Amino acid sequence: MATFIATYDFLFVSMVLAAVLALTLYLPLMAGQLSVASPGFYALGGYIAAILSTKVFHPAPGLYPVRLVLVEMALGALVSGVLGLVVGIPALRLRGIFLALATIAFVQILGVVALNLDVTGGAIGIFGIPQPFSNQLQYLWIALPLLALSMLFVARLERTRTGRALIALREDELAAAAMGVNPTYHKVLAFTLSAMLAGAVGAVSAHFINTWNSRQGTFDTSVNLMAFVLVGGSRTFVGPVIGALILTALPEALRGVADVGGIPPWLAQFLRDGRLIIFGVLIAVGTVFFPHGLITPALLRRLGGRRRASAR
């Protein structure tokens, strides 16, 4: 068991951080807005943490203080939130696929800017980002509470006046406006919250990955996040979280299966190297058989009902 955990420590933390990032896609989606801008804010948060920890803060030798990581996360969230507000107000005038395209462009622009600035280390990026923990598994001390708090936040949000306004916009923007919901305000709010969360994840990820460059938070990440939501389900926050956990673990799980003895060498080879093919097929099959994702509100209601019934 210990070796299992030690072998997969990087994976566990990656899964949890991916789940939080999946929630950053879910927040604007709650208001019916498909935005894939969060990798941009994730990259921004990462650069803020990388620059602060390598060039600004000069902590004593030894482990990097966790409280400074938390400060970087807060700053990452703040700066991303402000940028989210600035980008969101014009971008959210666009609808549907046009908003998605605009946010893809935003991610690309941030990537190019990072590639060409000195402060971000250009193409090389920033490396040797100090470690707050003696092993990677301990990053769960930050990642798990972050995921728990984000999930709690979204779960509670769905049952508040603001959350209902977001969901009303998703269901029918015109009817929501006729009921007094200000569409622009609520869309920008969801977008900004998403940006803040992505910035915070980026800040902790920079430490976790140890190096940060313009290959972090690119369009590839956008596609991954969409896959998380597509597979997990977009109508409840549980969906993206489950989707992220499964799809992040899947490649490693396949590799694990390939290493088990007794399977033909060609199959083992395929499981090891054909991961992207399997990934793609799963997404295609998933959308055919689970068009609303694995986790739907109806499914959660059924599970909840059974639990209540058995409690009686």
Added chain:
Amino acid sequence: MSAAPAPAPGAADLLAVDAVTCRFGGVVAVNEVSFAVARGELFGLIGPNGAGKTTLFNLITGLTAPTAGRLRYRGDDITGLPPHRVAERGIARTFQNVRLFGELSALDNVMIARHVRTHSGLVGGVLGMGSARREERETRDQATALLALVGLGDRFDESARNFPYGDQRRLEIARALALEPELLLLDEPAAGMNPAEKRALSDLIRSVRARLSLTILLIEHHVPLVMDLCDRIAVLNFGQLIALGAPAAVQKDPAVIEAYLGDEA
């Protein structure tokens, strides 16, 4: 009639439509229409298909901006306000082609419409602070009461899309009432209902009007229902206002008979 001078904004008028025109490209959907709805009145809007009735509703509620003319509500100019600002001022509506939040429960549909009458912010709501929690409870109680008022009290938990058509229309009325409107716009509320449901709907409209001292603007194709309910009726044809007055008088108007009531007169 269409060239008639705008009615003087009397103190009793809740809504004044003043020479409002709406053009879509070359089509004039509403052509210099003027009328005023008095406070407490039940005002009917009838006319053949494509006469511009729903466009007029969209103009009043801010979904469409008029090409020309002014709209006044309680004496204030509301021309060109976005829909949510119009709703804030106390104008609620239903839609001809029912626009409920289909995936959500009946209760959530009604609770959403309490938006402008509640004030909890993001932080207070998520942290579950005392005032937000109290407001949430009140919102739920009010929504439950409204569902009971329209006769859907026992099915608050069902998804709106699973309701039969007539019930969806009543749910839409409950949702509109949750806004605590002073002016309620009903766009063909009886469409798709059988005679018994239509009678029940008439009773419902009468009772909520009396109980909530509402002013109601009603679009309806079912002429007996309009004649029976309304204090005054305006008739639109091809975007023009061709008649305005008491039901009995409008029914005898030769222009109306020609345009609309032809075979029934």
